[in-house]
Amino acid sequence: MRFGPVPVSDATGLITAHSLRSHGTTLRKGSTITREVVAALAADGVSEIVAVSLEGDDVGEDAAAGRLAAALAGPHLRIEEAFTGRCNLFATTAGVLVIDRTGIDAINGVDEAVTVATLHPFKPVADGEMVATVKIIPYAVPGATLARACAEAGGEAVLRVAPYRRARVGVVSTRLPALKDATIDKTLRVLAERLKPTGAGIVAETRVAHTAGGVAAGLSEVIDGAGADCAIVFGASAIADRRDVIPMGIQRAGGTVDHLGMPVDPGNLLLLGTRGDVPLIGAPGCARSPKENGFDWILHRLLADLPVARADIVSLGVGGLLMEIVSRPQPRAGGEPEEGGDD
Known part of the structure; x- marks a missing residue:
């Protein structure tokens, strides 16, 4: 490609490199220069124009x-x-x-x-x-x-x-005396709104005791009973260890815990598991909030039927520091996190 000034008389068929306005003539950059334009420019006294000509296999x-x-x-x-x-x-x-x-x-x-x-x-x-x-x-x-x-x-x-391929979401919510039903109701509303863009919906929800047995029974109810193809467990208390209630409940239900923890904040305390061909998420506390958090990143992939392996999760650390949640104490600044808090 040739680029540079050429005499207007030689410009027919070339491409103008820059926009040009001359009296009554307007030529936009990238336009093919016609004989009529050449004549008009010459009549306006323009002698030279910066133009482009293609060469060879351009x-x-x-x-x-x-x-x-x-x-x-x-x-x-x-x-x-x-x-x-x-x-x-x-x-x-x-x-x-x-x-x-x-x-x-x-x-x-x-x-x-x-x-x-x-x-x-x-x-x-x-x-x-x-x-x-x-x-x-x-x-x-x-x-x-x-x-x-x-x-x-x-x-x-x-x-x-x-x-998005998975559309039937089942929800298991565990209960402790300090957790109000109104909080669970709000969590379900937030989740329903979160699911709308994906075409998925909540096909079943159940509320169980915060025990491994309760979690196992709840998963069986929403998966085996209601046919959920993705299940989410919202715990009344945050998951602190693989031997905690929700991981143990998943195992008791015949599922596996594939990964616990995620280098995304908010979202650190997310659990990823499976039961048969149904993906399971142990939701972090921040999933109760409508604000974007690590839960969204995993949920959308699973609903699109994209595999999420340990390597996928651990690669999320760069860019994984999201906004602070002002409703909780500031653990990054040294404050004490709440029990079952937003992580």
Whole structure:
């Protein structure tokens, strides 16, 4: 690609590099310069214009952006028509955005002319939400450069949306004398609102004694009895150890505890488990709040039927420090946390 000043008389068919206004003539950057424009500029006394001309295997910015977008886009994404070297990608369903970060980094590393920007990995997205944009910086790129960028996308999708698949949520709430029914009622309302964007709903809820036996019975009721495909246990007291009530109740119900604890605050005291093919969450206290916390990060992945392994959880520490919850004492500042508090 050539870029620089050229005589107006030689500019027909070239691309204008910058917007130009001269008396009655307006030429937007990136426009193809026609004979009529050349004549008008010459009549206005303009002798030179900064223009772009393509060479050899150069691919124009719009075509290049569209080709790269097509190479990296996976299921449940819509590619918008490219304009000014930009091609945007949109979700076609509600779900969780899945990104191969290595692939995106590799594409961005091919050449400074080629860029891809995305939302954060595993972000919940709505139908119609923009999730990524491809931008070609100059007006064209060599075909070989574009080919390398497209090749970095590999044979598999670098970018896709995992639709929400689990829709039947069962809730077990344990009770202690200090926990009011009104608190449980509010927790269920908050959860129902949290689930709305996913299309899921609470199909069963039960309130049991804060004992391992109570938790086991509650899980059996919502899973075996009501057919929940995801179950959440809200404890009257926070989980302090794998030998605590909720983990022991999950095991007694025939489930397994896969991981306890998470480097996300609020959300440290989350438990992840399974019973058969049903994922289980021992909710941290902060899950009673409508504010975003670590519980949201795990819940959305599970509802999209994305596996969550120990490695996935321990990788959340960078960026895992969220807002402080003002309704509790400040343990980060040395205050005493409440029993069953917001962690």
